[in-house]
Amino acid sequence: MNRLEIRRPDDFHAHVRQGPLLAQAVPMSNDFGRVLVMPNTVPHVLTAADAKAYREAIVDAGASFEPLMTISIAPSTTPEIVREASVHGVVAGKLYPDGVTTNSEGGVRDLADLEPVFRAMEECGLVLCLHGETPGVFVLDREAAFVETTLPWLVTSFPGLRIVLEHVTTAQAVDAVRAGPAHVGATITVHHLAITLDDVIGDRLEPHNFCKPVAKRPDDRAALVDAATSGDPAFFLGTDSAPHLQEAKECSGGAAGVFTAPLALAVLAEIFEARGALDRLEGFTSVHGADFYGLSPSEETVELVRHAWDVPASIDGLVPFRAGRTLGWQIVRDS
């Protein structure tokens, strides 16, 4: 097969930034039809009003995608804030445990305090998006700790709450989502399907492959590829594309995040093809997530062609995933 036409994909997890980076980052996601925009700006997007202002800034920055807005579930979040957000079109609340990733300091420490907030989300139909890592635990065990403790509590306590365990990185998380009820889904990033910890610290240090949660072991990656290519509707694409300026990555105290948005579909096509699962790519990128969020899959299509192209070393100061490598599939864009 040398060309592939699929429904226009959605990205159910992306960072499009703010300030000077916004105008750079937003168009990088324009291959997607809808993008669930993360709220961990500085300050966070906390209310309907914040989300409205951020949405307008994103549209003004040249989005050809529909921004799906989120609010950050913070210690200050109330049921009223949730209801107001829902009324104004916010589709999800994002929960960052305290200090687990970029701009998550001051995050939630005790989930039980938020019970009324989760109830309100349940009632309004807001999806709960989870950065599923428990703070204070050894880095490689954080997701497992979250999956063993926090996730079961949320799933059991709020049976009507749709929950997305985001950017899963371990076989254990995949198993938990597979075994869980239908109201629990998971996003998988492009880079976690492609790399392991070997690509971060295995040879020389590669800051552009460093992200949270960090990539894990080869058998974890294999479980993620299995899940993504299985056709199981619980798993769908959320790139977690996270552009940072090169100097914020290549330094002492480098930022976490992998910048994948503009090459996400090309890399995915390679991964799915290697598994003989190109026929399941559309489900993962364009159908399962929409279904989970209660949206219609796109009526538009995108086309991928088999064409060798070199990923640039830098895109305006942002180093993309697979910089300098040759990819075998390319998305067709109107020039």
Added chain:
Amino acid sequence: MNRLEIRRPDDFHAHVRQGPLLAQAVPMSNDFGRVLVMPNTVPHVLTAADAKAYREAIVDAGASFEPLMTISIAPSTTPEIVREASVHGVVAGKLYPDGVTTNSEGGVRDLADLEPVFRAMEECGLVLCLHGETPGVFVLDREAAFVETTLPWLVTSFPGLRIVLEHVTTAQAVDAVRAGPAHVGATITVHHLAITLDDVIGDRLEPHNFCKPVAKRPDDRAALVDAATSGDPAFFLGTDSAPHLQEAKECSGGAAGVFTAPLALAVLAEIFEARGALDRLEGFTSVHGADFYGLSPSEETVELVRHAWDVPASIDGLVPFRAGRTLGWQIVRDS
């Protein structure tokens, strides 16, 4: 206790570099009485003649320590090379499996080919120093693979060969050395006693804590601290201090290595004190290694005093371990 006098320590594993870096790196190790100098320059130190020239360069660069010279055990090494090296005062041969760390490309692939070389080392009394990681294995499992396969083969095949498993990072390696015969020892670095993988990739990315082998889990670190502070003579100090210019660390494809030499003893004093084992510091730093190598422990002493001081952010373009932090012990140097 506010001051501590111990025999002058030896560092049984350090990189003092070459070219422009040599003059910077050499004096950084001058707290030590003897320094076992690693041969992975470009090109490697392969022969007695190479070692002699390198030794002279080190002395000319201002060493107040005695350089203990090593040759690199390469595919080209012969028993004659070993004998010649031994005659000229080389004390150890260093084995780098192919591609496991800085400048180790083209290293040894099949150890069985080197059997005559190991026999010659056995006969001459050259110590075999091992970078104990198996190439091609997932990064966190490389030391375990080496300890399970290569190490037992060497220990069993060459019962008269003194073997040092260098910079051990796992509880498994500690156990193997503890359970092994007296001709097998291990060096432990300062940084592996102080950090885990959390300090490399747990929060933001810290390239100055990135080294080979990478720091492992908290229980691995605990096993290393147990071993170092236990008084077991099989364990002794080898800092693996590895200065790299800041720009070679803070980049895509950053170099492995932690630069600890000038603050090694201060950090060790803190670690041993925290374990209530200051009385065992001298054994670890100044006696066990000398005994293993058949050298007399130093008759000189160094003094450490309790004194808060700030580790500089940079020492002439080299970022030291614990840069910007305050340490509680300081070595007394003649000014």
